[in-house]
Amino acid sequence: VLRLNDLEIEISEFKGKSIEEDLSKRDFTINAIAADKDGNIIDPFNGIRDLQEKKISLIDKQGKALEEDPLRIFRGIRIAAKMNFDIDSNCHAQMEFKKKLLNGVAAERIYRELVQILITDKPSYYIRENLAIFFEILPELKPMHKFEQHNSWHIYDVLEHTLAVLDNTEKNIFLRFAALFHDSGKPSKFILDNQGIGHFYGHPEASEEIFEKVASRLKMDNKTRNLVSKLIRYHDNRLSRKPDKIREFLKKNGFEFTLLLFKLKRADNLGQNPEKVKHVLEELAETEELYKKRMLRFDNIKLNNLIVKSINCTWIQHKEIVAKI
Numbered sequence: 001v002l003r004l005n006d007l008e009i010e011i012s013e014f015k016g017k018s019i020e021e022d023l024s025k026r027d028f029t030i031n032a033i034a035a036d037k038d039g040n041i042i043d044p045f046n047g048i049r050d051l052q053e054k055k056i057s058l059i060d061k062q063g064k065a066l067e068e069d070p071l072r073i074f075r076g077i078r079i080a081a082k083m084n085f086d087i088d089s090n091c092h093a094q095m096e097f098k099k100k101l102l103n104g105v106a107a108e109r110i111y112r113e114l115v116q117i118l119i120t121d122k123p124s125y126y127i128r129e130n131l132a133i134f135f136e137i138l139p140e141l142k143p144m145h146k147f148e149q150h151n152s153w154h155i156y157d158v159l160e161h162t163l164a165v166l167d168n169t170e171k172n173i174f175l176r177f178a179a180l181f182h183d184s185g186k187p188s189k190f191i192l193d194n195q196g197i198g199h200f201y202g203h204p205e206a207s208e209e210i211f212e213k214v215a216s217r218l219k220m221d222n223k224t225r226n227l228v229s230k231l232i233r234y235h236d237n238r239l240s241r242k243p244d245k246i247r248e249f250l251k252k253n254g255f256e257f258t259l260l261l262f263k264l265k266r267a268d269n270l271g272q273n274p275e276k277v278k279h280v281l282e283e284l285a286e287t288e289e290l291y292k293k294r295m296l297r298f299d300n301i302k303l304n305n306l307i308v309k310s311i312n313c314t315w316i317q318h319k320e321i322v323a324k325i
Helices: 019-024 047-052 064-068 071-083 089-097 099-104 107-118 123-129 131-137 139-144 158-168 173-181 203-217 222-234 243-253 255-270 278-324
Strands: 002-004 007-009
Touching: 064 071, 071 089, 071 099, 071 107, 071 123, 071 131, 089 099, 089 131, 099 131, 107 123, 107 173, 123 131, 123 158, 131 139, 139 158, 139 203, 158 173, 158 255, 173 203, 173 222, 173 255, 203 222, 222 255, 243 255, 243 278, 255 278
Parallel strands: none
Antiparallel strands: 002 007
């Protein structure tokens, strides 16, 4: 791979006796377009047409390219999500039919594609359209599918709520992973009370445990794993508005985590019943403002300490110079 500023160019060996034969060994039509030294376009599989129609199509309708490298199944979803394309019906059918081949792909390669999908503009659409494939690589999502919550605070099943939360977060990979798994423990913690209302006591801890297994399987880096786990653990906590508790929380957890937690909690609320959460969102905004004000005070204290230390250091150096003179 050659990187020129923000441009990434992948260089591969020539395959076949002609450029047409080389292009025939590619996966999707939009990846099988070439130009000669004079700038003449070579497009034997109508890749330009598919680009114009915003469509992902296979060169070989039988999907042999997917068998040669099963990661192409997931890569097709990533390309579609990144470019806001659709996957044509034949391509989609072949990807689903061969989805079990993904189990033989190195976890690191799956993880890299998953990250790229999650930080697109609307990841929920491409997860929903390719559920069978996502269930193959992330079976932890399957119990959430069509799991009704039986609670007036929720108008969606667990998976649909999760996808709404996912889209409501900004394109930050920590938030996106936390959103995807924050309620994954709900099905295992579901109880129905005497009034027919559903409850999920202890689901943040169960969700964190599920995410930890996923993170281990995908060989996730430690920073992402630790931060996401913590966000999932705290996502349902009610944050205190008492000054001493705010100070204690910030000292223990830091600014980055605190700001991310408020963003996750807001996205979580936005994925619930809009008729119920208006006052909750208002209260959350007020609480966040209190925490931000305390952060500013911490920053000012740190800055003042630096200034004092700088002055003291300069004074000590001054005294040493005077002594030498």
